[in-house]
Amino acid sequence: xxxxxxxxxxxxxxxxxxxxxxxxxxxxxxxxxxxxxxxxxxxxxxxxxxxxxxxxxxxxxxxxxxxxxxxxxxxxxxxxxxxxxxxxxxxxxxxxxxxxxxxxxxxxxxxx
Amino acid sequence: xxxxxxxxxxxxxxxxxxxxxxxxxxxxxxxxxxxxxxxxxxxxxxxxxxxxxxxxxxxxxxxxxxxxxxxxxxxxxxxxxxxxxxxxxxxxxxxxxxxxxxxxxxxxxxxxxx
Numbered sequence: 001x002x003x004x005x006x007x008x009x010x011x012x013x014x015x016x017x018x019x020x021x022x023x024x025x026x027x028x029x030x031x032x033x034x035x036x037x038x039x040x041x042x043x044x045x046x047x048x049x050x051x052x053x054x055x056x057x058x059x060x061x062x063x064x065x066x067x068x069x070x071x072x073x074x075x076x077x078x079x080x081x082x083x084x085x086x087x088x089x090x091x092x093x094x095x096x097x098x099x100x101x102x103x104x105x106x107x108x109x110x111x112x
Numbered sequence: 113x114x115x116x117x118x119x120x121x122x123x124x125x126x127x128x129x130x131x132x133x134x135x136x137x138x139x140x141x142x143x144x145x146x147x148x149x150x151x152x153x154x155x156x157x158x159x160x161x162x163x164x165x166x167x168x169x170x171x172x173x174x175x176x177x178x179x180x181x182x183x184x185x186x187x188x189x190x191x192x193x194x195x196x197x198x199x200x201x202x203x204x205x206x207x208x209x210x211x212x213x214x215x216x217x218x219x220x221x222x223x224x225x226x
Contacts, residue, residue, distance in 0.1 A: 006154075032213050043116075043202055043217030044155070089154055098143040098162075098208040099170070100215060102155040 003027045004092050006103035013110050019077040021106050023090035026071065030092040034100065035064060035075045038087045047088075048075070080110045115139055116218040118203050124224045131190040133221050135203030137183075143206045144186040145170075145215065146178060148199040155202065161186055193225040 005024045013019045023033075031052040036044035050057040050064045050073070057064050063076045077084055087107050091100040115138030125131050135144065146158040147170075157170030159178040167178050175197060177189045190197055200222050204215040 034214055036217075041220070043204075043219050046214040046216065049214060091155075093213055096208045098145075098206045098213070098215070099157060099160065100213075101157075102147075104152055104154040 002104075004090060004101045004103040006088075006090060006106045008106050009104070010107045010109070013080045013108065015082055015110055015112050016079045019075075019080040019084065019108055019110065021075040021077075021088050021090075021108065023073045023075075023103050024071060025073075025092050027092070027094075027101075028068075028071065029094050030101075031094045032092070033064070033066060033073050034091045034093075035062075036089045036091060036102075037084075038089065038105070044089060077108075080108075082110050082112050084108060085110050116203060116205060116216060118201075118218040118221050120221060121219065122222045124226060125193050126226055127194060128192050131193050131223065133188045133201055133203075133223070135186045135188070135218055137186075137203075137205050139205060139207075139216070140183060141205040141207045141216075142183070143208060144180065145204040145206070146176070146186065146188045147202045147204065148172065148197075149202060149220075150199050158188065158201075190223075193223075195225050197223065198225045199223060 034049040035047040038044040066073045087105045090103045093100045119134045145160040147155040156172045161167045161180045203218040206215040
């Protein structure tokens with residue numbers, strides 16, 4: 001069973017508008033969540049994280065929202081820029097094992 | 113950027129041959145991980161290490177082994193490569209004991225098994 005799911009394989013947004021990427025999880029024991037961005041032929045790079053005790057974390061144009069009752073998190077990018085075009089992965093973890101469970105990824109295309 | 117290198121960056125090998133991928137870090141992080149990335153599956157954990165000579169299996173460990181004899185190096189070995197192991201392999205490092213949970217990834221190795 002996939003514990004972390006990104007149900008939208010792709011998303012296309014106009015430059016300057018908001019991009020919303022979604023992620024659902026099944027394991028209520030996860031206590032932190034992260035978003036990664038990946039360009040072709042490069043390794044994933046960390047974007048933003050959120051602890052399960054919070055419902056929002058903001059860093060510049062990026063905001064992550066966590067809805068624990070719905071087991072859902074989302075990444076908002078405002079305003080979207082063409083350079084944001086990449087694959088976005090959500091990931092979840094618990095305790096100090098360091099292990100992360102990743103979603104399948106969503107490809108974001110921001111059109112100029 | 114975290115100091116993580118992977119070698120080789122690209123490799124083509126034949127079915128049944130052994131293959132070793134190397135991950136090297138200069139950050140002195142205790143934890144290291146090997147993932148594979150495949151379309152529709154995201155990143156899946158193969159093996160991980162909590163320290164020198166301390167390793168454990170991830171969710172897709174069959175057909176893979178690892179070794180960690182030094183803090184800075186984590187080796188992934190395919191004892192007898194199969195076509196299903198054609199993938200992009202990423203190494204990552206982290207230091208959860210610092211209270212920070214993010215993992216930092218290397219540039220990846222693209223492996224093709226023919």
